[in-house]
Amino acid sequence: MSHNSFGHLFRVTTWGESHGPGLGCVIDGTPPGLALDEADIQYWLDRRRPGRSKYTTQRREPDAARILSGTFEGFTTGTPISLMIENLDQRSKDYGDIKDKYRPGHADYTYMAKYGRRDYRGGGRASARETAMRVAAGAVARKILGDDIAVRGALVQMGDDTIDRANWSWDETENNDFWCPDADAAVRWADKLDQLRKDGDSIGAVIEVTATGVPPGWGAPVYGKLDADLAAAMMSINAVKGVEIGAGFGAAALTGSENADEIRMGTDGRPQFLSNHAGGVLGGISSGQEIVVRFAVKPTSSILAPKQTVTAEGEETEISTKGRHDPCVGIRAVPVGEAMMACILADQFLRHRAQCG
Amino acid sequence: MSHNSFGHLFRVTTWGESHGPGLGCVIDGTPPGLALDEADIQYWLDRRRPGRSKYTTQRREPDAARILSGTFEGFTTGTPISLMIENLDQRSKDYGDIKDKYRPGHADYTYMAKYGRRDYRGGGRASARETAMRVAAGAVARKILGDDIAVRGALVQMGDDTIDRANWSWDETENNDFWCPDADAAVRWADKLDQLRKDGDSIGAVIEVTATGVPPGWGAPVYGKLDADLAAAMMSINAVKGVEIGAGFGAAALTGSENADEIRMGTDGRPQFLSNHAGGVLGGISSGQEIVVRFAVKPTSSILAPKQTVTAEGEETEISTKGRHDPCVGIRAVPVGEAMMACILADQFLRHRAQCG
């Protein structure tokens, strides 16, 4: 057991605080013989990197990952892969306010309640900077999954504004600053975020992550379910408050007749489903259909508007957070959600291979 | 690692198939010295038992749990607690249809794809009968949590019909057949279910489970988060397609200003939150507020209306499921959700005590 690890056979352990010397992870269980160098990892890290657009935090971090072990002559060796990113742009001179006051929506109070002390600089261990290591691990996971499995994510809702699925284009997700698959929505969201930044406020979002090419049979019954793993993985991302698979919460409103994914024989000789309310998972095991997960991200808690709070000493006061925060953390959660999907799939692939050969 | 276990220090492993000799679980890590006898467990099992009302499956199972180890003279000893329920009302003479045909929405096809064989009788290992052992384990978990922590569940939505929260009464949940806290909604739901049963159809639902009395500090950062554990726990229940904490998916539509749970000093000298969008968890650690989890259950897949499917041999056909199925599996998921909440809390309590004393 480790509070800072996830996965079983593809196992990722992360460490590091927002304003400490750096962040890192140890990835154990990677099969040997996979081509892997730092550029393979950096490609994905760059997609999550702060300061990538004006809509994300302006903290300037190159987030350059170094491979410290586990590869030799450009290939994985089967031994643990250690990755590290140095923290460079910390600006940690002045923490007056967040040192003593508990920020609403942050883990300041709960960390103190648990541990009796905390590294308050930039949120310490609770900072979303930790998610960089998830993305790095996801890059390794993608190597395991190979090219036939595509894991992609998109922002499908910002605030109460949802995309029009008729407009869905994966290509479009690369054209705007929001990983938005609907070009029209992206235009609206740009306006919305400009206004929110002006107001010093923030907004929530919903992310959808899908995986195509996953063969039927990955996952396990009862507690090792693929969807249970995905739920934990997504919920463990900072600021996530909900996770759903396939029809998700919408399934509650359906009848059994409406919800049934009827089956015909596919041209490939495999059963094929006529709809995908299940989101590609039945009984915790992949069905061969597209795996579809959505998760909700709450609005960034660090906002300019003053809010009531208390100090560590128990005095009532208020706090207003100035700083370099993302007005919509959901945007940078897209590559993180993709990475978590890739890691969980890699783990379930190895687990399946172990038991079923 | 085990596909059929959950929890770390309060660790539950279940076994058994729907139509095998019985079902059971082994619970490891229970503290010694807790008063525990079979009646303590039976009380909770009876709430989940099939045939409790006309709205649940008419399979007649007493679901009487036997304690096979781990207690002595009425107290837990600290050694593993083995529980077992015998399967009595199996009616397994005739499985013609489900033996050969993959039922839409069921795990029939995915189990075959994974294992190459399956116990098709009543769903085998994928049957919701397994959840009886979760309820049994939950009874032990409640002993660990003690009387100051109350874990309760309610059905808050059936189909597209949501309760009126202004009517919320925990007492009312004991008065109707749906664990519904809104007496008016319960009346409407009775009608709806009568009609659905007549039609041979089924309906989805949303369950809310809460825990009060949990002190601040339980949980862990990053991957050992209390909410990540709860997400996996709820998603692992049969037919669950979504999980949310606090404001959940609704948080996506909020601004940071709206979502902020402001803080004042409580009369007990502890910080007190003026709202609970967080659902009692911040940064993966309990805040001392009520913990609020909701999960969505899809409509029962076993319905009378014929649906297209294929056989194990790859022939296209259709299937109509006659039998003793719950028209709304969400109803019996209420005590199961409560049990999972209790188990996760017991585990996180022990984990917290281990690290922080």
Add this chain to the structure above:
Amino acid sequence: MSHNSFGHLFRVTTWGESHGPGLGCVIDGTPPGLALDEADIQYWLDRRRPGRSKYTTQRREPDAARILSGTFEGFTTGTPISLMIENLDQRSKDYGDIKDKYRPGHADYTYMAKYGRRDYRGGGRASARETAMRVAAGAVARKILGDDIAVRGALVQMGDDTIDRANWSWDETENNDFWCPDADAAVRWADKLDQLRKDGDSIGAVIEVTATGVPPGWGAPVYGKLDADLAAAMMSINAVKGVEIGAGFGAAALTGSENADEIRMGTDGRPQFLSNHAGGVLGGISSGQEIVVRFAVKPTSSILAPKQTVTAEGEETEISTKGRHDPCVGIRAVPVGEAMMACILADQFLRHRAQCG
């Protein structure tokens, strides 16, 4: 984590006390499609069964194992296999002495110190009856390993009397009551045990367990080492005080020149070692040679000669254990050691297959 489980992918969890309703285990991770019925398990259980000869405890237990889940139509399904043995010959009327007095060499005092209470009947959870479930699990493990891997054990030392390795015959182990591979030693040991039983005393022993046919490459570096797993597995057997691999403690007395296992090419195109000081494991990974493990079992602590002790209330007294005890528990430890070797190998096989395909 579980205190009562071992293995990772082939994972065994046991439960039960000496004088409770029964003993059992849950085996998770078994590949599907292996032929397995109760007779497969009973064959191995019978070899460990009490009362098999006059040199082991006369407790009369058929030790008939029932398969409660995880198989269907004679084959494993990939779901957890639950096994159970009922306790029948408990004679638990009178525990006066061991209820109140701590038996030297037993876990009576340490269980009380840990848990504050204990099931004192027959040693409760600390009883060697638990090892029946290891043997049962070993039977399943052997199915995974297949016929090309042979796991065998022998008693190689009783008291200070060691076998003559020149006389080694595996066939002979089936001809005497001690699993002794040296017919001459078996004669001497019979005399020795007769005398010890007359004296109400007991004696220690050394067991050797070997595995042939294990391919090179099983195991893992650093902490997942095959030999580290074997060491824990053997040390976890009741009364074991030492474990060694290959040359073992004898390696301490050798020079590097003497200890070197030189390598030539085998006729099968694989490297072949000219000696086996390593015991078949290098760097934690199997080398393709015979795997050789030895473990030391202390003399049965339950003896007739009165020994000084104290009561649970702290009064000094003495105790003399009458009862049905094995004068040399090492004898029945032979099938247990074999089973543990088989289980560890099965687990490492699955782990290897997971990572390396």
Add this chain to the structure above:
Amino acid sequence: MSHNSFGHLFRVTTWGESHGPGLGCVIDGTPPGLALDEADIQYWLDRRRPGRSKYTTQRREPDAARILSGTFEGFTTGTPISLMIENLDQRSKDYGDIKDKYRPGHADYTYMAKYGRRDYRGGGRASARETAMRVAAGAVARKILGDDIAVRGALVQMGDDTIDRANWSWDETENNDFWCPDADAAVRWADKLDQLRKDGDSIGAVIEVTATGVPPGWGAPVYGKLDADLAAAMMSINAVKGVEIGAGFGAAALTGSENADEIRMGTDGRPQFLSNHAGGVLGGISSGQEIVVRFAVKPTSSILAPKQTVTAEGEETEISTKGRHDPCVGIRAVPVGEAMMACILADQFLRHRAQCG
């Protein structure tokens, strides 16, 4: 599960190869509020450091550990502690021989058999340099155990030359280059090692590690046994071939009468044992007596004398290892064994506190 981790609640994951950029570990589960800085760790690392005397490898490594996370203002915060040592003195220009030839007694062949490739430089992941991180983790574990628990190690046998226990002095272990508690033996061993180095040969050894001050009750039944954990921990150290507790293999030669550790009441109101054949562990749980573990280390496999071997391509050849190797790796295994004892005790302490409060 992780092949490169050990411990459950005090969990250590190590990474790194002998000639890569560095070595490191992540320690999860450390209680918050412990004073910890780099000097605390360096003190113990210096005791294992290469080149400390003329009897150990002359590789020049300062082995300076850096704390990268998990502490704040000199105290542990409860978040993962990341430690790193840079590799500085690698001399990796020329690996001609060990690149292609399998060194007898090394993991060269088995790593290739498992992974199909390996970092051959200095043994890669199989190098004993990894043990530096065990010592670093042990330094943190000692902080958890506190000053009342003393973990100490000594070399008690070199080759076939065993110390005279009548001469035992813990102070003396600090006076010679061998951690030898017998001043006379230390003189003999110096001569022996001088000769072996001249001959280009090496020698095995036995190490004894003890812990005093451990309260009764740590450990767990059946598979979570304290002694089973210690066996795995010691066996996982490079070159270890045997582990024993208390009387160990010697117990095999004893009768029950001889082996009994009789009990009287101690002046502290606790049961006290009149002897310690058990080595401080009964039924897997500490008895409050001194915990005594011994392990055997084989002679260094890297020796000057040419030995027969084969190349990776399957050609027969011979190899003679020149280089900077320890003539007796057992010497530097003493602080490593101490560290492993400390880590296991810290883990079992937290596990005990979790379950029993």
